[in-house]
Amino acid sequence: MNPPTNVCPYGSYLIVHNVSKRHNIGTLVRSAAAFGVTEVCLVGARQFNTFGSHGSADYVKYRHFPSLQECCRYLKEDRGCRVMGVEITEDAQPIQAHPFSGPTAFMLGNEGSGLSPQQAQLCNAFVYIPQYGAGTASLNVTVAASIVLQHFAVWAGYPERPRTGEKFEIGERPQRTGPRGMVPLTEEEWAAERERRQDRRAASNWHSELQDSEGLLDPFLERADAEVG
Amino acid sequence: MNPPTNVCPYGSYLIVHNVSKRHNIGTLVRSAAAFGVTEVCLVGARQFNTFGSHGSADYVKYRHFPSLQECCRYLKEDRGCRVMGVEITEDAQPIQAHPFSGPTAFMLGNEGSGLSPQQAQLCNAFVYIPQYGAGTASLNVTVAASIVLQHFAVWAGYPERPRTGEKFEIGERPQRTGPRGMVPLTEEEWAAERERRQDRRAASNWHSELQDSEGLLDPFLERADAEVG
Numbered sequence: 001m002n003p004p005t006n007v008c009p010y011g012s013y014l015i016v017h018n019v020s021k022r023h024n025i026g027t028l029v030r031s032a033a034a035f036g037v038t039e040v041c042l043v044g045a046r047q048f049n050t051f052g053s054h055g056s057a058d059y060v061k062y063r064h065f066p067s068l069q070e071c072c073r074y075l076k077e078d079r080g081c082r083v084m085g086v087e088i089t090e091d092a093q094p095i096q097a098h099p100f101s102g103p104t105a106f107m108l109g110n111e112g113s114g115l116s117p118q119q120a121q122l123c124n125a126f127v128y129i130p131q132y133g134a135g136t137a138s139l140n141v142t143v144a145a146s147i148v149l150q151h152f153a154v155w156a157g158y159p160e161r162p163r164t165g166e167k168f169e170i171g172e173r174p175q176r177t178g179p180r181g182m183v184p185l186t187e188e189e190w191a192a193e194r195e196r197r198q199d200r201r202a203a204s205n206w207h208s209e210l211q212d213s214e215g216l217l218d219p220f221l222e223r224a225d226a227e228v229g
Numbered sequence: 230m231n232p233p234t235n236v237c238p239y240g241s242y243l244i245v246h247n248v249s250k251r252h253n254i255g256t257l258v259r260s261a262a263a264f265g266v267t268e269v270c271l272v273g274a275r276q277f278n279t280f281g282s283h284g285s286a287d288y289v290k291y292r293h294f295p296s297l298q299e300c301c302r303y304l305k306e307d308r309g310c311r312v313m314g315v316e317i318t319e320d321a322q323p324i325q326a327h328p329f330s331g332p333t334a335f336m337l338g339n340e341g342s343g344l345s346p347q348q349a350q351l352c353n354a355f356v357y358i359p360q361y362g363a364g365t366a367s368l369n370v371t372v373a374a375s376i377v378l379q380h381f382a383v384w385a386g387y388p389e390r391p392r393t394g395e396k397f398e399i400g401e402r403p404q405r406t407g408p409r410g411m412v413p414l415t416e417e418e419w420a421a422e423r424e425r426r427q428d429r430r431a432a433s434n435w436h437s438e439l440q441d442s443e444g445l446l447d448p449f450l451e452r453a454d455a456e457v458g
Contacts, residue, residue, distance in 0.1 A: 027372065030368065030372075030373055031369070032362075033365045034358075034360040034361070034362055034364070034365050034367075034418070035361055035364045036361035036362040037362070052369070054362035055365070056243075056365035056458065057362075058364070059363055059364025060362075060364060065419065068452045088392055088395045088396065089395060095379075096383045114345075114395055129263075130382075130390075131263040131264065131265075131386035131390045131397045132263070132265035132305065132382050132389060132390055132400060133261075133262045133263055133264065133266070133390065134288055134387065134390065134398070135259075135262030135263070135284075135285040135287070135288025135399065135400070136259050136262045136263050136283060136284070136285035136288070136397070136399065137290060137396035137397050137398075137399055138396060139375070140256050140260070141274060142258075142261060142372065143260055143371065145374055146372040146375070147376055147379050150376050154325045156360075158361035159361065160359045160360070160361060161359075161360045161361055161363065163317055166317045166318060166343055167315070167317065167367060168360045168365070168367065169363070169366075170363060170364065170366055170368050170437030171364070172366065178365050184311060205302030209282075211289065
């Protein structure tokens with residue numbers, strides 16, 4: 001597949017779905033920030049726990065998808081990605097072989113059970129991290145993802161971040177467009193939300209229907225309300 | 230320096246000192262197990278938290294040192310190691326350059342402040358992990374150590390562990406010689422402890438002096454007692 005010409009030829013993406021220990025996500029986001037990940041794609045919950053991100057969560061771009069299918073369609077068709085599962089499958093290539101060819105989205109498995117058959121089916125290829133000792137069947141999911149992202153960044157030749165003293169320089173903090181630990185709505189999602197609200201308003205009994213079950217979307221909805229007027 | 234001829238020419242060692250978040254040590258041990266680390270050297274506390282090790286803690290060899298100096302003397306003189314600090318110093322080499330030449334001990338810094346001047350002084354060289362994004366000044370210490378150990382294992386050409394299905398095979402669990410999460414005494418430490426006890430017994434008032442402040446050595450002392458008779 002030829003990647004679309006308007007995207008970075010070496011973009012890296014991370015698909016986070018079914019990572020059950022939420023404290024792993026914060027550290028994952030920190031590594032994604034360090035290794036120049038283009039976008040973190042969260043599937044399922046729009047909310048995530050930033051514990052362990054050490055303030056890096058605001059610098060990472062997120063995109064939310066209600067389903068894995070929609071996520072992979074976006075990555076493959078709109079971003080020209082190969083979707084690579086991080087898993088020890090029969091035909092997986094070792095990470096140090098750098099089996100990459102262009103923009104790549106890495107699909108992580110669950111901490112306990114690895115990639116589900118549904119996830120594996122959506123992957124174009126697999127990469128794994130060889131192990132050499134007898135003491136553990138697998139790595140921590142955040143450690144595995146970080147190793148993969150580090151190798152990809154080296155392969156892609158990303159420009160190294162300048163340093164000051166013994167730390168890498170942190171850029172200016174981007175303005176958050178929603179509550180911390182919540183993927184903001186895209187312009188399309190805003191538009192859809194505004195439309196839904198206008199319809200509901202027209203139906204006049206909308207106020208009682210508005211709240212989502214956990215009230216998580218309230219901060220977004222207030223903005224949508226204000227824009228609908 | 231020529232390494233002693235009786236040691237693995239490509240052994241890898243991990244120096245854990247001043248890692249303040251104890252939950253990081255469990256995940257560190259899991260990565261050490263995965264990447265075939267020869268010994269984990271704990272400096273200071275003999276006790277460590279195995280949370281996050283997923284049962285791998287029993288497979289890893291540990292050695293305890295009361296001080297950094299003694300630890301580095303052992304590694305350099307007895308194991309023929311180069312001690313490499315994992316830190317972003319001026320003269321640090323990037324990890325993907327594989328700046329290794331033989332058995333290597335990796336010294337980790339504290340999560341917040343990195344390597345102390347005292348630690349840095351004991352290092353023969355430094356290695357760092359380049360970063361490419363603007364969002365974080367540094368990586369999580371366990372993630373950094375894991376990346377370094379993975380590259381070293383690839384460089385050293387360790388034989389890959391066999392797999393069954395989508396997991397690496399776990400070897401037979403070695404017998405623990407002391408309580409979980411505690412570095413067992415070496416034969417030399419046993420001998421010294423027995424000698425101390427015999428001296429104390431001779432001094433007759435030894436029973437009241439015996440307990441270490443937190444009672445942590447009790448399980449060892451009971452064995453030493455039995456052996457002294």
